[in-house]
Amino acid sequence: DTRQKTLTNYFCSG
């Protein structure tokens, strides 16, 4: 099974 990552897993706010 695959799980969708989100961009906030990689990039920080700011």
Next chain:
Amino acid sequence: MLELRLIQGSLLKKVLEAIKDLVTEANFDCSATGFSLQAMDSSHVALVALLLRSEGFDHYRCDRNLSMGINLNNMSKMLRCAGPEDIITIKGDDGTDTVTFMFESQKQDKISDFEMKLMDIDSEHLGIPDAEYQAIVRMPSAEFARICKDLGSIGDTVVISVTKEGVKFFTRGDVGSANIVCRQNTSVDKPEDSTVIEMNEPVSLTFALRYMNSFTKATTLSEVVTISLSSELPVVVEYKIAEMGYIRFYLAPKIED
């Protein structure tokens, strides 16, 4: 005071068509550098970053940095009223809650003003650092669009793998599977037809085709697409906008559990 005049108004129309299905509302930022936007889709899986540099405009006046909250569907409705050859000017003022799009015909015999309401948008801005990628693929944008469309009819996800053999696009669905390999191929006469693969190390990542197919709506903006891949980062799908800037789409991968 803001006044941005773009002779090739069709560029702005194409930009809107490329992003309006991915993102419904966004803040357009105007500064001395240019007209830019960064916005994520509602699920925070994909992000679009747009830059139209000030030098690319025929006239660019932006007295102070200004952020304009815009419903992209409404902006698209207005820009569709501009003719394909029209010059488009974006006008705004500090302290007002509207933006005006002025369309001028090439012969200057028809001038239209469309005023649109702005909105307050709380958007999360992500810091995207420059990064090294394991592989960068440059290929004709129409070819990439064709591959995403074809694979989208078979499966929901695409595995993009880069090896020294080339770049491989693979999908699997209920009806079967599909595998498309593009080898490096340099065309001296027409560099835009080339497929060029820069690989530091092999990489293989899985992405939702729904998003990839949405990104390919930018195909009309550039003959070439650049796909940057790293196992540590979201993929970047970039369409350069001739002499003006770029539209970049970032997409988080799907990970095997």
